[in-house]
Amino acid sequence: MSVLIFIDTADGHVKKASLEAMSYGAKVAEQLGTVAEGVVLGTVTNDLAALGKYGVKKIHHVAKDTLNHLDAQVYTKVIAEVARATSATVIVFSNNVDGKAIAPRLSARLKSGLVSGAVALPDTGKGFVVKKNVFSGKAFANVSVTTDVKIIALNPNAYPIITGDGAAEVVAFNAAVEPGKIKVTQVTKASGEVPLTEAEIVVSAGRGLKGPENWGMVEDLAKTLHAALACSRPVADAHWRPHNEHVGQTGIAIAPNLYIAIGISGAIQHLAGVNRSKVIVVINKDPEAPFFKAADYGIVGDAFEVVPKFTAAVKKLKGVA
Amino acid sequence: MKILVCISKTPDTTAKIAFTDNNTKFDTSGVQWIINPYDEWYALVRAIELKEANASAVIHLVTVAGADADPIIRKALALGGDEAIRVNAGSQDSFYIASQIAEVAKTGGYDLVFTGKETIDYNGSSIGGMVAELLDLPYVSLATKFEINGSTCTINREIEGGEETCEAALPLVVSCQKGMAEQRIPNMKGIMGARTKPLKVVEPVAVDALTSVAGFELPPAKAGVKLVDPENMEELVRLLHEEAKAI
Numbered sequence: 238m239s240v241l242i243f244i245d246t247a248d249g250h251v252k253k254a255s256l257e258a259m260s261y262g263a264k265v266a267e268q269l270g271t272v273a274e275g276v277v278l279g280t281v282t283n284d285l286a287a288l289g290k291y292g293v294k295k296i297h298h299v300a301k302d303t304l305n306h307l308d309a310q311v312y313t314k315v316i317a318e319v320a321r322a323t324s325a326t327v328i329v330f331s332n333n334v335d336g337k338a339i340a341p342r343l344s345a346r347l348k349s350g351l352v353s354g355a356v357a358l359p360d361t362g363k364g365f366v367v368k369k370n371v372f373s374g375k376a377f378a379n380v381s382v383t384t385d386v387k388i389i390a391l392n393p394n395a396y397p398i399i400t401g402d403g404a405a406e407v408v409a410f411n412a413a414v415e416p417g418k419i420k421v422t423q424v425t426k427a428s429g430e431v432p433l434t435e436a437e438i439v440v441s442a443g444r445g446l447k448g449p450e451n452w453g454m455v456e457d458l459a460k461t462l463h464a465a466l467a468c469s470r471p472v473a474d475a476h477w478r479p480h481n482e483h484v485g486q487t488g489i490a491i492a493p494n495l496y497i498a499i500g501i502s503g504a505i506q507h508l509a510g511v512n513r514s515k516v517i518v519v520i521n522k523d524p525e526a527p528f529f530k531a532a533d534y535g536i537v538g539d540a541f542e543v544v545p546k547f548t549a550a551v552k553k554l555k556g557v558a
Numbered sequence: 559m560k561i562l563v564c565i566s567k568t569p570d571t572t573a574k575i576a577f578t579d580n581n582t583k584f585d586t587s588g589v590q591w592i593i594n595p596y597d598e599w600y601a602l603v604r605a606i607e608l609k610e611a612n613a614s615a616v617i618h619l620v621t622v623a624g625a626d627a628d629p630i631i632r633k634a635l636a637l638g639g640d641e642a643i644r645v646n647a648g649s650q651d652s653f654y655i656a657s658q659i660a661e662v663a664k665t666g667g668y669d670l671v672f673t674g675k676e677t678i679d680y681n682g683s684s685i686g687g688m689v690a691e692l693l694d695l696p697y698v699s700l701a702t703k704f705e706i707n708g709s710t711c712t713i714n715r716e717i718e719g720g721e722e723t724c725e726a727a728l729p730l731v732v733s734c735q736k737g738m739a740e741q742r743i744p745n746m747k748g749i750m751g752a753r754t755k756p757l758k759v760v761e762p763v764a765v766d767a768l769t770s771v772a773g774f775e776l777p778p779a780k781a782g783v784k785l786v787d788p789e790n791m792e793e794l795v796r797l798l799h800e801e802a803k804a805i
């Protein structure tokens with residue numbers, strides 16, 4: 238018996254979302270009186286043994302470079318093999334881009350129930366019940382998994398990274414890896430920027446900014462806070478900002494520690510993608526803007542005056558000029 | 559080329575979220591139903607564009623739902639698509655639904671299966687992957703762009719902080735999101751035409767669900783907003799640093 242955690246990597250580095258998944262999986266293992274083990278696919282630069290500090294006792298490494306890019310079909314077969322070899326009863330993914338591709342396939346392959354978008358530890362009191370996000374952050378469902386093996390895809394930023402002591406035993410896992418049918422030809426990444434779904438802090442702006450030429454002050458604030466950028470839908474639709482910054486019901490759903498909304502009215506469809514943020518700051522010149530109802534801190538004022546002052550105050554706190 | 563587009567009926571984005579029967583059922587009273595936006599705006603519209611570029615393409619729509627979903631299917635047919643198949647079954651879990659869709663896909667012999675990236679009610683993001691596994695087909699999830707040249711597809715998919723471009727041959731399953739296409743409004747001709755397009759009703763195959771919803775909860779209400787003087791951003795920073803511990 239074991240809890241098996243899929244440790245997701247990009248460019249050979251373990252993703253932050255996987256540190257959360259390991260911390261979560263280790264806790265589930267403790268609840269069930271078993272051990273947490275990890276599986277890593279592809280070649281990596283991280284010291285895998287050091288991942289023991291997130292609670293995994295053993296890491297099964299399939300170090301084939303044909304696994305360096307995700308092909309969900311190929312990954313699923315390999316993970317299923319590792320799951321069988323480790324007699325995993327719970328398999329944990331992050332519900333990130335890769336988890337969303339693999340976990341459902343694995344669920345169908347193993348005929349094992351999947352809870353995607355989990356936000357809490359399972360309740361193992363009677364049965365196995367996991368709380369998940371539904372209705373785009375407006376409610377939770379408690380989902381009961383009735384199969385012997387359970388699969389959980391944990392929402393990013395829903396569980397803290399917990400570090401302790403210890404090293405993991407790293408073992409090479411010799412899996413049959415078939416050639417994939419998907420060939421990755423190009424990877425385009427905004428270098429040096431914080432990925433939106435992993436960011437602790439997100440600075441977001443809306444139509445209140447009047448035009449794309451006014452984003453300089455927003456970028457300054459984001460840079461000062463080491464934050465990722467986001468925007469409302471009309472802003473992306475008007476091509477003021479790229480689509481991958483559009484958050485909300487029809488864009489990306491995020492749950493950062495801090496969400497700062499500038500010149501965004503707070504329409505219900507926008508809130509659906511950001512309402513799981515822990516702290517929300519709203520800057521809007523209209524005191525009646527609906528966003529204030531969902532905010533923790535509100536500033537009624539003109540963004541063009543408030544934002545530069547806000548940035549200056551953050552710089553002062555951080556001791557940078 | 560035969561394309562199958564998966565369509566789900568979801569509550570309107572402004573619907574009030576409440577529950578009945580001791581928090582075990584979604585309260586549907588007064589709820590307006592729409593086509594899941596990801597299915598409509600991205601999966602279906604992209605399929606229609608592919609058909610516009612290749613007149614021999616055929617688009618079928620599939621949904622797993624009771625007869626109450628028929629108006630939604632007709633609306634989807636008004637946008638485009640040649641015929642629809644409704645698997646006459648209530649929703650149990652993602653695996654149950656995916657198994658029904660896979661069955662339809664197997665019988666129909668499709669080259670391409672499109673789904674939305676997730677539904678806005680269950681937020682499972684699971685149907686595409688499950689269908690692909692049940693059909694043993696490659697799967698590209700969270701696609702933002704889809705082009706086809708002969709039988710080679712070039713697809714962009716979301717990755718953390720960027721996009722990945724990949725190539726794959728048909729047959730294929732793709733989950734679609736923003737970037738794939740732009741929202742369209744059905745025109746009068748489409749609406750009239752949709753009335754006579756075939757809507758086939760088929761009975762479900764026997765499949766056991768793997769999960770069930772034990773109950774729902776609403777998130778705790780926010781304590782209320784604390785207003786900060788716009789002239790005093792030092793105070794905001796202090797609150798965020800000391801009180802909220804967010805910076």
Ligand SMILES: Cc1cc2nc3c(=O)[nH]c(=O)nc-3n(C[C@H](O)[C@H](O)[C@H](O)COP(=O)(O)OP(=O)(O)OC[C@H]3O[C@@H](n4cnc5c(N)ncnc54)[C@H](O)[C@@H]3O)c2cc1C
Nearest residue numbers: 443444445469470485486487488500501502504506522540
């Ligand atoms: C099915 C559906 C799905 C949708 N999905 C999404 C989604 O995913 N994401 C999304 O964002 N929207 C979505 N929308 C759109 C949504 O309903 C709103 O139209 C949109 O969020 C509004 O964007 P906004 O707040 O930037 O603009 P507006 O509503 O125009 O608000 C601009 C705000 O800026 C303020 N403002 C103006 N000038 C200043 C200034 N100088 N300083 C400070 N504040 C100022 C105004 O007071 C106003 O509150 C969806 C709509 C539908 C119907």
